[in-house]
Amino acid sequence: MPNRREVDMAxxxxxxxxxxxxxxxxxxxAGDCAMLRPNADLSxxxxxxxxxxxxxxxxVRLVGAKLENTDLQRADLSxADLSxAxxxxxxxxxARLVKAKLKNADLFHAIFDRADLQEADLSxAYLxxxxxxxxxxxxxxxxxxxxxxxxxxxxxxxxxSIKDCYAFRGVMIGAKLVGxDLSxADLxxxxxxNADLSxARLKGTRLAGATLRFxxxxxxDLQGADFAHxxxxxxSFDKTFNRPASLTEALAEVFTGSAKP
Numbered sequence: 214m215p216n217r218r219e220v221d222m223a224x225x226x227x228x229x230x231x232x233x234x235x236x237x238x239x240x241x242x243a244g245d246c247a248m249l250r251p252n253a254d255l256s257x258x259x260x261x262x263x264x265x266x267x268x269x270x271x272x273v274r275l276v277g278a279k280l281e282n283t284d285l286q287r288a289d290l291s292x293a294d295l296s297x298a299x300x301x302x303x304x305x306x307x308a309r310l311v312k313a314k315l316k317n318a319d320l321f322h323a324i325f326d327r328a329d330l331q332e333a334d335l336s337x338a339y340l341x342x343x344x345x346x347x348x349x350x351x352x353x354x355x356x357x358x359x360x361x362x363x364x365x366x367x368x369x370x371x372x373x374s375i376k377d378c379y380a381f382r383g384v385m386i387g388a389k390l391v392g393x394d395l396s397x398a399d400l401x402x403x404x405x406x407n408a409d410l411s412x413a414r415l416k417g418t419r420l421a422g423a424t425l426r427f428x429x430x431x432x433x434d435l436q437g438a439d440f441a442h443x444x445x446x447x448x449s450f451d452k453t454f455n456r457p458a459s460l461t462e463a464l465a466e467v468f469t470g471s472a473k474p
Contacts, residue, residue, distance in 0.1 A: 274294045275298055295315045319339045364384045413433045440463040
């Protein structure tokens with residue numbers, strides 16, 4: 214289990230820079246924080262509680278920046294680097310973050326509803342309680358991210374990865390996870406009704422107690438996956454590979470009436 218704390222205990226004005234320990238917000242400023250333009254170096258700048266909605270921030274460098282409660286709705290952050298940024302409660306609704314880097318960023322309760330995160334790198338990011346409803350994230354990398362209680366209803370993460378992530382009680386109802394790599398992910402207690410996981414990789418994925426009604430697992434690789442007591446009512450497992458014994462037991466619960474319609 215990840216060793217990060219779910220309740221932020223950092224002192225005001227401090228943030229974690231990926232791989233660099235603690236630093237004061239603004240202490241690593243490489244450029245003029247007032248120069249909000251494409252490709253600017255705004256590393257370490259503090260834009261907390263400011264509105265950057267609709268701004269053209271393509272290719273900007275915001276490494277270690279402070280973006281708590283910042284309004285970034287509809288902003289264009291394509292190719293931007295927000296690695297290690299502190300973006301708790303930031304609002305990215307409708308923003309464009311194609312191929313953006315948010316590696317190891319603190320995105321506690323951030324909102325990405327209807328944002329474009331295609332091919333973005335969110336590996337190792339802290340997304341406890343974040344919202345990614347109807348988000349386009351094809352090819353995005355969420356590997357090793359902390360996704361507890363995340364809301365991913367209707368997300369399209371096809372061809373992407375949530376490998377080795379912790380997504381306890383995550384909500385992925387209606388999600389498109391076609392060909393997605395979920396290997397080693399912990400989705401214990403998750404809700405993924407009507408999700409499309411066709412062709413997905415679920416090697417060693419933990420789905421114990423998950424609700425998977427009407428989900429599509431056709432052609433998925435289920436080697437070592439844990440379906441203990443999962444609700445698989447009317448889920449499709451057509452042409453799946455390496456079915457584990459736990460799935461056989463979960464399906465048996467459906468036919469014996471242990472799982473109620």
